[in-house]
Amino acid sequence: MTSKKILQRIWTIAGSVSVRAKILGIVLGFIILLGMGVTIQARYALSATMTTQLEEQSVSVSRDLAARATDPILLNDLLRLHDLLGETLANNPNVRYAFIVDPQGQVIAQTFEGGFPLNLLGLNSANPTEHHHTALIQTDEGLVWDTAVPILDGEVGTARIGLSDVSMRVALSTLTAQLILTVMLVSAAGILVAVFLTWILTRPILSLVHATQSVAKGDFSPRVLRWADDEIGDLADAFNTMTEELARTDELRREREVLRRQLLEKVITTQEDERRRIARELHDSTSQNLTSLIVGLRIMETNCAQCTAQSKATDLRQVASKTLDEVHDLSLRLRPRALDDLGLAAALERLASEWQTRYKIPVDVIIQLSERLPGDVETALYRIVQETLTNIARHAKAKSVSILIEKRGDIVRAIVEDDGIGFDVNTNYGERHLGLLGMRERAELLNGTLTIESALEHGTSVFIEIPLSLHSNVGES
Amino acid sequence: MKKLLLLLILAFTACSTIPQTEVVGQVNLNDLQPLPTPEGYEAVPLRVAVAAVISPKGTVESYSPFLDYLETKLNRPIELVQRRTYLEINDLIEHGEVDLAFVCTSAYIQGHDTFGMELLVAPQVGGETTYNSYLIVPTSSNVHSMKDLRGEVFAFTDPISLSGRVYPTYLVQELGFTPEEFFGRTFYTYSHDEAIRAVASGLADGAAVDSLVYDYAVVRDPALAEKVKVIHRSPDFGIPPVVVSPFTRPQVKEELQTLLLEMASDPTARDALASIGMERFIMIEDGAYDSVRTLIGDIPTSAIQP
Secondary structure, three states: OOHHHHHHHHHHHHHHOOHHHHHHHHHHHHHHHHHHHHHHHHHHHHHHHHHHHHHHHHHHHHHHHHHHHHHHHHOOOHHHHHHHHHHHHHHOOOEEEEEEEOOOOOEEEEOOOOOEOOHHHHOOOOOOOOOOEEEEEEEOOEEEEEEEEEEOOOOOEEEEEEEEOHHHHHHHHHHHHHHHHHHHHHHHHHHHHHHHHHHHHHHHHHHHHHHHHHHHOOOOOOOOOOOOOOHHHHHHHHHHHHHHHHHHHHHHHHHHHHHHHHHHHHHHHHHHHHHHHHHHHHHHHHHHHHHHHHHHHHHHHHHOOOOOOHHHHHHHHHHHHHHHHHHHHHHHHHOOHHHHHOOHHHHHHHHHHHHHHHHOOOEEEEEEOOOOOOHHHHHHHHHHHHHHHHHHHHHHOOOOEEEEEEEEOOEEEEEEEEOOOOOOOOOOOOHHHHHHHHHHHHHHHOOOEEEEEEOOOOOEEEEEEEEOOOOOOOOOO | OHHHHHHHHHHHHHHOOOOOOOEEEEEOOOOOEOOOOOOOOOOOOEEEEEOOOOOHHHHHHHHHHHHHHHHHHHOOOEEEEOOOOHHHHHHHHHOOOOOEEEOOHHHHHHHHHHHOOEEEEEEEEOOEOEEOEEEEEEOOOOOOOHHHHOOOEEEEOOOOOHHHHHHHHHHHHHOOOOHHHHOOEEEEOOOHHHHHHHHHOOOOOEEEEEHHHHHHHHHHOHHHHHOEEEEEEOOOEEOOOEEEOOOOOHHHHHHHHHHHHHHHHOHHHHHHHHHOOOOEEEOOOHHHHHHHHHHHOOOOOOOOOO
16 A cells, blocks of 8 residues: 555544544643653663763772772781671662682682672673773673772782662663653543543534534524634634525525415416306306307297298307307316316316317226315316326327325325326426426415326326315305 | 654754663573682792781782792792781791791790791891881970870770880880870771871871881881971880791791892892892891890780770
């Protein structure tokens, strides 16, 4: 793996932990790094200092011993010599051993009890002209500085002292332990500091996050406190300003939406009212007039069997009949009386049979309504089905159609299916698109939904659902 | 960037360098074995004892040329033996553990009278075969005689030293006291040059020392004469002789005597003689020490520790 990839991986991992973890990581990491660095440096320095000191002590103690041992050796005062070595050991805690050798290398006196480590003899020596000679020896008890000092220029013998490094190692361990303890204490304090710091930093950030999430859901009410006069405080102010703007904009949109709905409702209502009026007019007066005309012409037809006007009367009567039929159709299409008088079920059955007759496509109608629905719902459903049938007739090339209306609890459901060529729901079909939009608008005005499922060569299904509770009955006005 | 880092690391380590001493070897301090017995010498050395007239170190320095001369002439290793007190040397002589010895006059007298210490030769210094005891005090002192040293601090040399203890005790006894009553405090220095040093440094208000040692010391260090002064000079005593043990073999005794007597005429022996401050060796009789016997009477043998 290239170093760049490794770095990226580290960056991703480091970035994905929480802010608290980051701050904690930085604080602890720094403390530990500093602690380690200080510990290492302190150990190094102490070790260097103590090594030098121990070496010097080794020299001074052995020089002292050599000077003091001269007379006892010359006077063969072995007891005094032995006491001297013992005192040297007792008064210098770092001294591990002391012994005297004669010029031939034989041990005259020594401090080991019960024998002597013979290897020690050859490891160090001093020339008669030397001030001293120090050698570092590795022993089973650690390192030892062994210093040899000639006594009376080597004529009387050599004094040897061994200084152990135990005190140094103990001091280093103590120092290390103390420093590590300090690091741990500071780390503990550091954790508290980090937690506090995190709290200070993340509290405003978290409140911002919550507020933002609320706004995303459409709730523009939350405002964020300006916790501190820092960058996050500025962010809080900016957020509040933004949210106010969004709230205002949303308010405007809602108002406009309400107005639009009201307008649409009004338009539809007005449209339906007008249609109803025209249909009634057509039925009540225009149909009546035509019927009168037809009756009159029929009387003329029968009364004037040999009149030359008989054929004319017949023609006129047929024209009038035809007109009457057309008026009926028109009236029906505008607004079927059945819709107001008998209800949606009757109106739809009539519409379906009329459509089936006209277009020669079988329509299967299943309406499961036990009672009448509110007027605006019946109107909307009727118009939607009507528009759908119109579309099928125009575009679908279907072989059969089915219409289902049912009431489930508080929702009325309508499904219109055909087995035609289908269409791509996502594309705009111009005028047809507007027609579909209009159907959806009608449903949504009543807080319902309209869904179209269609695929090419697989037919089309139109699903309508309209809730019935909390509904104002526009009804007949 | 990398270079900077490297530089930092170098600076870091350079700030604290440990003086590196290499480990020369390894030993197990707890693996103790018995020490081997020293190898026997191929030739039996001639053991020469020198009494603690001067400090042990001083003795080694002074007598080394002399002993080297003997070694060359006798073709035999010479071993110098020293002890703290005269009596210890006498003991070695009595039991034949030394062959030749330079002893103090009083030590000779006692040795001769008790176990038969034999005279070999006597040195001659300044044309004389006698010496004296000097009573010395600091130059600044108002003391004119032993009488004035009443209640003062006095330094003895060896417990049986003629010039260093026996004679001053005799002087005090002549005044009607014992040294314990007379002096404020006494202590033993076990050598004459140490006694001189004690007086010179003011540690002691007075001491009695061997005149030969005193003269030799002043020659070597003239500044000494400004620190101490001699206030009393004893009668002449026979000079400290060279003796042999009763166990020394006659042939060896013969050989040594001849050698020592002929040293004065041997050019190669000049340094040896000069080093020990002697002109020559001459024959001497025991009778030469009778004056001391008369003057002092019994030499006290008890070593009184201060």
